[in-house]
Amino acid sequence: MLRITCPYCGSRNESEFLFGGPVGTERPDPNTTSDADWIEYLTVKPNPLGPVQERWWHARGCGEWLTIWRDTRTHDIVEAPNDTE
Amino acid sequence: MFADTVCVGNVRDLILFTAVQLIYLDLSSCLMKLDLVMQKYSLFSLAKNALSGHRNWQQAWRSPPLRDQYDVIVIGAGGHGLATAYYLAKEFGTANVAVLERGWLGGGNIARNTITIRSNYMRDESIPFYVKSVAMYEGLTKELNFNMMHSKRTMVDVVQTYPKMRELRRRQLTMDIYGSTYEQISTDEVRRRIPALTGGGPDARLPIIGGMVHTDAGVNRHDAVAWGYARGADELGVEIHQQTAVQSLIRGSDGAITGVETNRGTVRAKKVVVAVSGHTTTITETAGLKLPLRTMNLTAFVSEPVKPLVDVIVNCPDSGFYFSQSDKGEMVIGGAPDMGQSFRRDIKQNVFEDTVTSMLSLFPAFKKLKLMRQWGGHLDIAHDASPIMSKTEVGGLFVTAGWWGGYKAIPAGGLALAHLVAKGTPHPLMSSFTLDRFKHLDFIMEAGTTTAR
Ligand SMILES: Cc1cc2nc3c(=O)[nH]c(=O)nc-3n(C[C@H](O)[C@H](O)[C@H](O)COP(=O)(O)OP(=O)(O)OC[C@H]3O[C@@H](n4cnc5c(N)ncnc54)[C@H](O)[C@@H]3O)c2cc1C
Numbered sequence: 001m002l003r004i005t006c007p008y009c010g011s012r013n014e015s016e017f018l019f020g021g022p023v024g025t026e027r028p029d030p031n032t033t034s035d036a037d038w039i040e041y042l043t044v045k046p047n048p049l050g051p052v053q054e055r056w057w058h059a060r061g062c063g064e065w066l067t068i069w070r071d072t073r074t075h076d077i078v079e080a081p082n083d084t085e
Numbered sequence: 086m087f088a089d090t091v092c093v094g095n096v097r098d099l100i101l102f103t104a105v106q107l108i109y110l111d112l113s114s115c116l117m118k119l120d121l122v123m124q125k126y127s128l129f130s131l132a133k134n135a136l137s138g139h140r141n142w143q144q145a146w147r148s149p150p151l152r153d154q155y156d157v158i159v160i161g162a163g164g165h166g167l168a169t170a171y172y173l174a175k176e177f178g179t180a181n182v183a184v185l186e187r188g189w190l191g192g193g194n195i196a197r198n199t200i201t202i203r204s205n206y207m208r209d210e211s212i213p214f215y216v217k218s219v220a221m222y223e224g225l226t227k228e229l230n231f232n233m234m235h236s237k238r239t240m241v242d243v244v245q246t247y248p249k250m251r252e253l254r255r256r257q258l259t260m261d262i263y264g265s266t267y268e269q270i271s272t273d274e275v276r277r278r279i280p281a282l283t284g285g286g287p288d289a290r291l292p293i294i295g296g297m298v299h300t301d302a303g304v305n306r307h308d309a310v311a312w313g314y315a316r317g318a319d320e321l322g323v324e325i326h327q328q329t330a331v332q333s334l335i336r337g338s339d340g341a342i343t344g345v346e347t348n349r350g351t352v353r354a355k356k357v358v359v360a361v362s363g364h365t366t367t368i369t370e371t372a373g374l375k376l377p378l379r380t381m382n383l384t385a386f387v388s389e390p391v392k393p394l395v396d397v398i399v400n401c402p403d404s405g406f407y408f409s410q411s412d413k414g415e416m417v418i419g420g421a422p423d424m425g426q427s428f429r430r431d432i433k434q435n436v437f438e439d440t441v442t443s444m445l446s447l448f449p450a451f452k453k454l455k456l457m458r459q460w461g462g463h464l465d466i467a468h469d470a471s472p473i474m475s476k477t478e479v480g481g482l483f484v485t486a487g488w489w490g491g492y493k494a495i496p497a498g499g500l501a502l503a504h505l506v507a508k509g510t511p512h513p514l515m516s517s518f519t520l521d522r523f524k525h526l527d528f529i530m531e532a533g534t535t536t537a538r
Pocket residue numbers: 160161162163164165166185186187188189190191192193194195196197198199200201202329330331332360361362364368383384385419460461462463464488489490491492493494
């Protein structure tokens with residue numbers, strides 16, 4: 001069971017949250033982007049052996065959406081890797 | 086070898102035969118040598134080897150030295166990699182194939198799965214593929230001369246909500262077209278077929294409203310599938326190299342694949358098949374190839390062995406679990422996947438508890454069962470939950486991936502992929518499952534991929 005820190009409620013059990021999926025790349029402008037890039041944006045998500053960024057929804061709590069980094073090898077919630085914002 | 090076809094019909098024959106064997110031990114060892122050409126498993130070979138204390142069985146496959154060049158490299162000796170290699174040699178005459186396996190053969194997800202073989206899928210593209218795969222499984226013992234312990238025992242879906250019932254009825258209508266069996270049954274009939282199902286009564290939060298029966302479904306022995314294909318492929322000249330981890334793919338100046346880098350050095354081939362289930366993106370990204378796959382954790386656990394209690398595969402999609410009883414008597418239980426991406430091979434406590442809680446709501450007597458072992462595997466799933474068997478934008482590089490519930494797909498998947506690799510054109514059974522579908526947003530959204538839920 002993960003313990004996820006909600007900015008309002010503090011550290012809470014994973015079972016209070018719903019998984020909102022991995023954070024993908026930024027949405028390109030559909031008017032100017034190529035078909036290939038648009039499809040990649042729609043279908044390809046980062047799948048690293050290591051930290052992945054994802055959204056969780058505190059649905060059974062305050063209702064806040066939040067973003068965490070989680071290591072896919074250990075399930076530990078980790079700091080954002082250095083090379084990302 | 087001729088004697089292999091003789092069936093030892095009664096005990097007298099066996100005794101006579103034993104006596105003859107004892108007298109002609111020399112002849113026996115001579116036969117052993119003959120056997121090296123091709124060791125058939127039969128009652129005869131069993132009896133013969135019993136005489137020498139089972140010390141003279143030939144190795145089921147060789148461990149030859151690793152060469153630096155092959156026609157085809159298959160990465161991963163799981164079900165899909167081994168079946169692909171087998172059919173390449175058997176059906177398409179391509180035997181100069183090396184299967185490279187990081188760990189040991191058959192030790193990946195094929196060793197972790199709950200062996201449910203079924204074809205109750207939703208889409209026109211999927212059903213014929215799985216119908217073929219189920220049929221191939223039924224003939225696999227003969228095909229590979231290896232006892233698959235196939236048990237076609239039917240699957241019963243226990244339905245507790247009307248939307249689920251409507252979805253399964255809709256599946257039935259499509260399945261009817263393609264000759265897969267699915268039939269609605271009443272709640273009474275569900276309970277008659279599964280006497281241990283005592284929960285889900287009228288007072289339950291989700292009362293049982295009926296069920297579906299899939300008589301084509303069955304289970305078999307996962308080790309036999311891996312070992313049978315390995316032995317069959319080896320016999321046809323394929324080399325299997327265990328403890329050989331592929332670290333990266335190598336591309337030539339024209340961008341096409343030229344080989345792989347391994348912990349045992351460089352191995353070259355113009356065609357490379359990625360069959361690594363769960364690690365597909367880890368490998369393809371070394372060639373700069375991104376794929377619409379995410380890796381997730383799926384888990385299972387087994388109880389202590391108990392007397393025969395349930396003789397069908399029980400699937401409870403609304404409660405989110407399924408199970409069958411193994412020949413040893415253990416309940417083999419699977420639940421819903423963990424939500425986020427994961428490369429772990431264990432079960433999360435809350436996933437485990439959720440599954441047990443759901444199970445006890447329908448099978449309250451199971452609270453006395455002791456659970457013995459739990460484990461997980463990591464599988465990749467495609468954006469539309471359908472498999473990918475495809476060429477890629479890297480010349481000579483093929484992938485077979487997105488195998489969420491891909492154990493049942495091993496025979497047809499291997500055959501179809503071998504066709505693609507050998508001929509360069511998709512097998513009719515899988516032409517919809519290439520990467521092209523993503524280019525056209527022509528997804529095959531498949532509700533039938535997961536058993537539970
Ligand atoms: C808990 C659980 C229950 C399941 N239940 C079912 C079920 O009931 N029915 C069903 O149809 N399916 C089921 N599945 C899914 C099924 O197990 C998989 O879809 C299938 O086994 C995947 O194909 P495979 O056998 O080729 O994979 P694997 O057996 O995982 O083979 C891949 C191989 O590649 C190797 N490999 C990885 N990386 C490298 C590398 N870099 N170099 C060399 N080798 C490498 C691995 O070591 C592994 O041996 C289940 C899975 C799990 C985890």
